[in-house]
Amino acid sequence: MVVRMEDAEQNAAEQKAPGQNTGAARKKGSQLKVRKTIGKNGTKRVTPAITQTAGKTQYRKVSVPPHRMTPLKQQWASIYEPVVKQLKLQIRMNLSTKAVELKTCKTTCEPSALQKGADFVKAFVTGFEVQDAIAILRLEELYIESFEVTDVKELKGDHLSRAIGRLAGKDGKTKFTIENATKTRIVLADSKIHILGTFMNIRLARQALVSLILGAPPGKVYNRLKSVAARLNERF
Numbered sequence: 001m002v003v004r005m006e007d008a009e010q011n012a013a014e015q016k017a018p019g020q021n022t023g024a025a026r027k028k029g030s031q032l033k034v035r036k037t038i039g040k041n042g043t044k045r046v047t048p049a050i051t052q053t054a055g056k057t058q059y060r061k062v063s064v065p066p067h068r069m070t071p072l073k074q075q076w077a078s079i080y081e082p083v084v085k086q087l088k089l090q091i092r093m094n095l096s097t098k099a100v101e102l103k104t105c106k107t108t109c110e111p112s113a114l115q116k117g118a119d120f121v122k123a124f125v126t127g128f129e130v131q132d133a134i135a136i137l138r139l140e141e142l143y144i145e146s147f148e149v150t151d152v153k154e155l156k157g158d159h160l161s162r163a164i165g166r167l168a169g170k171d172g173k174t175k176f177t178i179e180n181a182t183k184t185r186i187v188l189a190d191s192k193i194h195i196l197g198t199f200m201n202i203r204l205a206r207q208a209l210v211s212l213i214l215g216a217p218p219g220k221v222y223n224r225l226k227s228v229a230a231r232l233n234e235r236f
Contacts, residue, residue, distance in 0.1 A: 060102040060118040068125050069098060078130045079121065082137055087113040091121075100125075119143070126194050127187035133196075141198045145206070149191045152213045160191060166212045167193070174218055178208050181225040204228055 064072055072079070076093060083091045088107040093100055102117045110116075116137055123133035123144055136142050149155060155163055168175050168188055175186055182205040184197035193209060195202045208221050 058104045058114055060114055062100045062102075062118055062121045062125060064098050064100060064125050066098070068127070072100070072125070075124070075130050079124060082134055083117050083120065086137055087117050089113055089117050091117070123196060127189050128185055128194070128196055132185045135196075142196060143199075143202075144194055144196050145202050146192060146194045147206075149193065149213055152210050155213075163213050164188065164191065166218070167209060169218065174212070174221075177222060178205055178225065181229045182208070 072093065080091060083089050083102070088105065088109060090103045090105050091100065100121050102114060102121070104114055108114070120133055120136050123136055124130060126144065126146070149160060149163055149167075153163070166174070169177075175188065178184070179186055182197065182201045184195055184201045184205045186196075186205065186209075187194040195205050195209075197205065204225075208225055211221050211224075212218065
């Protein structure tokens with residue numbers, strides 16, 4: 001009965017001022033939508049309705065270089081499964097734009113799931129193996145740091161090639177030694193270097209790589225890494 005009386009008063013007010021109906025309607029449409037309910041004691045409660053931004057779908061797009069398209073197609077099942085099952089995201093490979101697109105859905109629960117999924121795909125696109133990149137989904141402290149050889153020292157031609165060779169070592173021995181000592185993963189993509197790990201471990205690996213670029217003997221770098229790794233093991 002209370003609601004009917006208010007509706008009657010509102011209709012009477014609209015009939016008295018017909019010229020103000022348009023402005024009132026616009027003002028009413030611009031305000032937040034509300035829901036009216038009647039309590040047991042006859043009081044009227046007004047509760048705000050759910051806004052459209054609360055359930056807004058979010059997107060991420062990760063570009064894929066041409067030389068990583070073939071590995072992406074071969075490993076697509078290994079990439080698709082953790083993104084869909086663990087993060088509850090939707091993912092697709094867009095061949096026309098050469099990109100991987102991720103989108104949230106109704107089953108996505110974790111707020112940072114979309115960013116984790118994008119970081120996971122970006123790690124694989126950068127050159128890391130799926131087994132290494134999937135650690136980003138499980139651990140919160142991992143991230144990727146990238147830099148170029150020319151950022152450390154201006155090198156060109158054969159000098160640049162020799163510097164890259166010192167970083168890799170014979171059969172990749174130098175790179176593997178740095179990875180095992182610092183508990184990181186390293187990708188050498190031409191003159192670009194990508195390191196996956198925690199903040200402290202990335203800093204140690206970067207210092208070793210910079211020393212090799214500047215011309216330090218590999219044996220001296222190994223001895224320094226061994227002492228640092230021993231201190232880390234004692235600390236943890």
